[in-house]
Amino acid sequence: MDCWTSSFDVDDEFAKLVLRMNPPRVTVDNNSSRKATLIKVDSANKRGSLLEVVQVLTDMNLVIRRAYISSDGKWFMDVFHVTDQHGNKLCEEDVAERIQQSLGPRARSFRSMRRSVGVQAAVENTTIELTGRDRLGLLSEIFAVLADQKCNVVAAEVWTHNSRMASVVYITDEVTGSPINDSDRLRKIEQLLLSVLMEDRDKRSANSAVSAVWTHKERRLHQLMYADRDYDKNSVNSGTSDRRKALVTVENCVDRGYTVVNLKSRDRPKLIFDTVCTLTDMQYVVYHGTIIAEEPEAYQEYYIRHADGYPISSEAERQRLIHCLEAAINRRTSEGLRLELCSLDRFGLLSDVTRIFRENGLSVTRAEVTTQGSQAVNTFSVTDSSGNPVKSETIEAVRKEIGLSILRVKEDEYAKSPPQESRRFSLGSLFRSQSEKFLFNLGLMKSYS
Secondary structure, eight states: OOOOOHHHHHHHHHHHHHHHHSOOEEEEESSSOSSSEEEEEEEEOOTTHHHHHHHHHHHTTOEEEEEEEEOOSSEEEEEEEEEOTTSOOOOOSSHHHHHHHHHSTTOOOOOOOOOSSEEEEOSSSEEEEEEEEOOTTHHHHHHHHHHHTTEEEEEEEEEEETTEEEEEEEEEETTTOSOOOOHHHHHHHHHHHHHHHTTTOOGGGOOOEEOOOOOOHHHHHHHHHHHTTTTOTTSSOOOOOGGGOOEEEEEEETTTTEEEEEEEEEOOTTHHHHHHHHHHHTTEEEEEEEEEEETTEEEEEEEEEETTSOOOOOHHHHHHHHHHHHHHHHTTOOOSEEEEEEEEOOTTHHHHHHHHHHHTTEEEEEEEEEEETTEEEEEEEEEETTSSOOOHHHHHHHHHHHOTTTEEEEOOGGGSSOOOOOSOOOGGGGOOSTGGGHHHHTTSOOOOO
């Protein structure tokens, strides 16, 4: 992962001053569109502004159907067409205020970077970060170590891609229910987890770090996997079938001095966040963009430059960006059958459940662990040990052992209708209405075709 230099810190301080003098303006329009709520954001421009807006919309569980982005110069103006998760317009009254707070001068900075295993104390829990080579039973061993060290897992998210694994786990002390602050205990937990990750002598899992910096969980997972080079095409296997593959093109628009990025993939939740997050963390600046994300397909077009103000200058950099965007899209679409576990939460639950998965030859490709009051609500994507679909009799055996009413098969609606491949695509051919020509009519950009 690229690091921010001291000059960027100076730029950040100047950007904060500009924001204090020119606070962001957010308007919510429920009248202009019949199908969606329009959220318009005008603000002084600073690095990462687009990601912060997309991030807060995503965290509010809003679905971005369309977006028009313009941030050339010292000001940026974005228009988002959003709905709730059921496709309805918004009724919430605090949307504008929450977005303004996210962009204001006191907004939390998300530009921190940490290494492969980190342990930090937060306000309500302790956060553990892990990266390593994925293998059968790895998650079971991780949760077994935490249970043995009297750590209660209150939440976690695990991604796997291209034979790599990244995880952010939130724990508390089993007895007190409080964060773990004892440095010696944290160091022991970290070393035990490192020994699990290094069991196959994977050199890339050998680093560890303790940090006191908070970051957004899903952005952090992207950063961890990017730093672990899960985008590397020389790795064993991407774990994503051709039918699910995103289509990405990156070409220079010489007369405008931009690099143009086009993406086409199956539409799904948080897709736009994943791509904008990756562009930002790779230190590319989005100057203009247009997004159409209406099921079953999503199209994104971005006019970008590197943070130094120049477009992509080499074939190696172009290929790297393509591979990184493909990886960012595919990380959330792990192959496998989705299982949902709902039960009363108890200490050691995850250790027991993942042990049963391992003993039955199930490999966990993705996991999301949450605690809602006294209830544990967890989802797992699983395959067999070879990455193939799990046999129905194996699933039923696992369900009987854990509890038929506790563990259920959950249909994944986003595993259907893959986009048809095309050799080349451009959003320019998709614009028909006046609103869709918004940015082009400003004379700031043109469709690259």
